[in-house]
Amino acid sequence: MAAAKVGAGCWQQRDAPGGHRCAQNIANQAIQGGSRCRSLEQKRTRLARTGPRHTGNTAAPFRDRQGRRDPRRKVFSPPDFPDTVPALDPFILRQRLEHARLLLVFSPSSLQAGLAVLEAALPHVDLVQVRPKQAREERSSSALARDWTRAVLKLVAHAPDVAPLVMVNDHVDVAALLRNEGCAGVHLGQEDCPVQEARAFLGADLLIGLSTHTNEQVAATWNEPVDYLGFGPIYPSSTKSTGPALGPERAWIAASATTRPLFPIGGIDRSCAAELAQVGRAAVSSAILTAEDPGSVAQTLRALLSPD
Structure with missing residues (x-):
């Protein structure tokens, strides 16, 4: 139902690039051998250039492989409806x-x-x-x-x-x-x-x-x-x-x-x-x-x- 979406307050951006969550994920992937990057340092370099990946309801900026924004792609930004309003006089x-x-x-x-x-x-x-x-x-x-x-x-x-x-x-x-x-x-x-x-x-x-x-x-x-x-x-x-x-x-x-x-x-x-x-x-x-x-x-x- 469209009405169920209007009150969602979950469209806030996550932590800044390079946060501890991203670092922990990198370490785990490196230990398990599942990382697609050749080294942990390469992945850290990529994160510093492009920022962490966003998941859930947050829309990340679209970037090319060089970390540049793609002007042809629009970022979805849902409206932020307030959960409360000032008291009615x-x-x-x-x-x-x-x-x-x-x-x-x-x-x-x-x-x-x-x-x-x-x-x-x-x-x-x-x-x-x-x-x-x-x-x-x-x-x-x-x-x-x-x-x-x-x-x-x-x-x-x-x-x-x-x-x-x-x-x-x-x-x-x-x-x-x-x-x-x-x-x-x-x-x-x-x-x-x-x-x-x-x-x-x-x-x-x-x-x-x-x-x-x-x-x-x-x-x-x-x-x-x-x-x-x-x-x-x-x-x-x-x-x-x-x-x-x-x-x-x-x-x-x-x-x-x-x-x-x-x-x-x-x-x-x-x-x-x-x-x-x-x-x-x-x-x-x-x-x-x-x-x-x-x-x-x-x-x-x-x-x-x-x-x-």
Whole structure:
């Protein structure tokens, strides 16, 4: 899996030429008679001229027999993704959330090229909610959620200029585990961990989102320690069934009844996103993830949600 490679921190150069390891190998080969050089001194001369051979994941410079670099051969240098990122400031988190417009519900389990699709959409989304649901399972395992969220965080860290906030779906434990790697918080459903318990576990810094499906559920969050709401389904959705479609007018009423950012969700695509311009926000999944050009679709959706 491409995601497994992004965190590898094993591309550092080895010891300088002439290190004790090379000398020990030379001595052993000379004693056993397996050296191709005529003498130990010849091999030491070669090492002094060309440097030690590199093995493993490290790519050595290509040289000819005279020890000169071959300009026709390129040295492979994998990107060095950081394992940790600076702690997220809670004030900045909520300020960015307040200005967020497009939330992408990222379900990589159903995609053949999940990270490639996400990378194309990154410049146009403000939040990514990682939701790696498995087929025939309502909830994903913590290990699967952890691995995919970590992979998304690595990808986002590699593109800091367009980096959206990254949330994990359902798993409060994963949000806590990955907070030092940039995870902004957790998104909960009505049947997941109670919001009060999640807040007590995560502390005051991380974000908590909550799915709602009725105006009563929106009103019930007035005194709950949540930072934003999902509301839907607005239109019939093939991604997840949580009841009859509510329509854009209900979304506007719900958004007007709360002081928190509210993201309508469910069946939203380019054909209907403009109907939510008064709300100014939306959460989208399949319209972006299954598109031939995810970046273009995300950009269009974002423009359609603008109330201007």
